[in-house]
Amino acid sequence: MSKLFKDEAIEEIIREKDHWKEKVDIVEKGSERVFETLSGLPVEPLYTPAHVADTDYLCDLGFPGQGPYVRGVHPTMYRGRTWTLRQLAGFGPPEETNKRYKFLLKEGATGINGVFDYPTLRGYDSTDPYARADAGRGGVAIDTLEDMSILFDGIPIETVSSSLVTCQPICNISVQSMYFANALARGVELSNLRGTSQNDFLMETAVTIAPELLPPKFSFKLSCDAIEYCTKHAPLWNPISFAGYNYREAGCTAIQEVALVIANAIACSEELIRRGLHIDSFAPRLSFFLSAHSDFFEEVAKYRAARRIWFRIMKERYKAENPRSLTFRFHVQTAGVALTAQQPLNNVPRAAYHALSAVLGGAQSVHIDAYDEALCNPTELSSLTALRNSQILQLETRVTHTIDPLGGSYFVETLTNQLEENILTFLERIDHIGGIIKAVESGWIHQEISNSAYEYQLAIESGKIPVVGVNCYQIEGEELPLELFDIPETLEIQEKKLRRIKRERNAGQVRHALDAIARCCDENGNLMEVMVDSVKAYVTEGEVSSVIKKSYGTWDPPLF
Amino acid sequence: MEESIRVVMARLGMDAHWRGSIIVARALRDAGMEVIYVGNQLPESIVEMAIQEDADVIGLSTLSGNHMILVPEVMRVLREREVEEKVVILGGTIRPDDIPKLKEAGVAEIFGPGTPLSKIIAFVCALK
Secondary structure, eight states: OOBSSOHHHHHHHHHHHHHHHHHHHHHHTTOOOOOBOTTOOBOOSOOOGGGGTTOBIIIIIOOTTSTTOTTOSSSSHHHHOOOEEOOEEOOBSHHHHHHHHHHHHHTTOOSEEEEBOHHHHHTOOTTSTTTGGGTTSSSBOOOSHHHHHHHTTTOOTTTSOEEEEOOSHHHHHHHHHHHHHHHHHTTOOGGGOOEEEOOOHHIIIIISOOSSBOOHHHHHHHHHHHHHHHHHHOTTEEOEEEEHHHHHHHTOOHHHHHHHHHHHHHHHHHHHHHTTOOHHHHGGGEEEEEEEOSOHHHHHHHHHHHHHHHHHIIIIITOOOSHHHHOOOEEEEEOGGGOOSSSGGGHHHHHHHHHHHHHHTTOSEEEOOOTTTTTSSOOHHHHHHHHHHHHHHHHTSOTTSSSSTTTTOHHHHHHHHHHHHHHHHHHHHHHHHTSHHHHHHTTHHHHHHHHHHHHHHHHHHTTSSOOBTTTBSOOTTOOOOSOOOOOOOOHHHHHHHHHHHHHHSOHHHHHHHHHHHHHHHHTTOOHHHHHHHHGGGTOOHHHHHHHHHHHHOOBOOOOO | OOOOOEEEEEEETTOOOOHHHHHHHHHHHHTTOEEEEEEEEOHHHHHHHHHHTTOSEEEEEESSSOHHHHHHHHHHHHHHTTOTTSEEEEEEOOOGGGHHHHHHTTOOEEEOTTOOHHHHHHHHHTTO
């Protein structure tokens, strides 16, 4: 046992604290102010050693780079290597986004973080009647392998890692395959390719739902196909990034956010083990994506709790031995939902606080939101300011000099314990329903997220959650102090390219590729195995999705 | 008993954000209205559903930026189907310079990010 305090010391502290508390109670008596975290955990006026009297240092906290990794996943953390500066970018046709990538890399970004437009994320071509109004919006439009080669033209993909925000597995199966096929065409072996794809079935079926979805179990299957494929052929690639960030944006609390990513990772692990893989062959590449929201200390504690939970599940339930399997590695994006359209420059300090919580929580890579994100796609100036925000944090504040500086704070350790307990309770509820896929199919997840989102909004409405510029310190008749971004023309460019590609490509090869995909679906094979080859025939993303949906069918999500 | 206001609530095109539309739908329902939430739809089907459901109000939500294409489409289809009396309201990330254009196209009111639910409820209630 490595307990921190002697029993007698704790008893004395409790006695003295009771005396102190009497004075506080007199002042606070009758006050209606509620002190709690954003997810509703009570917050006491003061934390003392008594709150963490049961902590066994070596077992519950340990050292950085050692289980249970609460203090960090690497032995040296930011002293050895700081977080990756991975600013999200994507808009319009690939020709335009390529310029933005180059701009960000030139200004010191250390990784690509590419987001795709709504049609691409849902598996549609830009020219589909359903897609036309959204081509190039929310991300970059990708229809064929040619778009992928334009997107990464002149970018050293053999050295720079790329995060592909392929939220839905129906998108990932095509778009990741295009990225791989493009790398092969450029002479980069898959075994040397570094990057991450999002590839999260909850994104398809529970968070960003739209009509004509794949049924949850098939969306989940596609996600696992990509993990299995990468385990065998692209071992440096993170084939999934459980997108807690987006669950949070949709309305989850911090507790639900972590519980859902872990429930999802458990389901993937079960499935891959069922397919015959060893836990230590794929778990080292399971990665996570979390939000950094406004409750500073709760967020720090959330990341720490997630690491301990993941370590114990991997160690105890799955008997994982590879240290990488045991570490919860994550990317953070500062919470878009916490930004305001009102007085948008206030979003600069807001996002800086968010990012600080991610860094004090030990994030591996960070995206800081641009100040105009509640209004439009980021301009060059706003994305540069966001990048500089991260660089200031990294170079000027010296928060990188010691590891887990909030570790040992009575408050943060207590909150870490409380979050862990609540996350485990939520995980038990999902287990009780029969796992994450059943919880999606029944609509339970949708209801949970919707309830949390509604409660949060009502709390803003009542003023219980203050939001500067929205429910306090508003400016009447405010004039926007900034220029907004215009999405460059996209549909016309994509339409022209598609028309030419369809004319020039080899019809026999296209038919052969689509047949191979259909056959693989029917035979329940690993789709990624045929997809990396198939996209070389310049089949479009929409053509691929149609074939997949024809075989797997579609699902109407519970809407409300 | 007075008949309640009927609202068809849709997300435009492929917009992925459901938080706002679901919250507003719940708030209107809690305020006593009949809300039919139809998810992502194109203009033709939004108007068709509004006719089928005999809706008084069409609530549109989008954060993708597709509103300058799809909202005027909704208004055009409403005219074509001769149901212009249906009131169209819009919520989401709408650029300030788009607002006058959308109002001119016939949108009754636009609710941007940060709008209190009480304001939206009051606006819809006043229609009766």
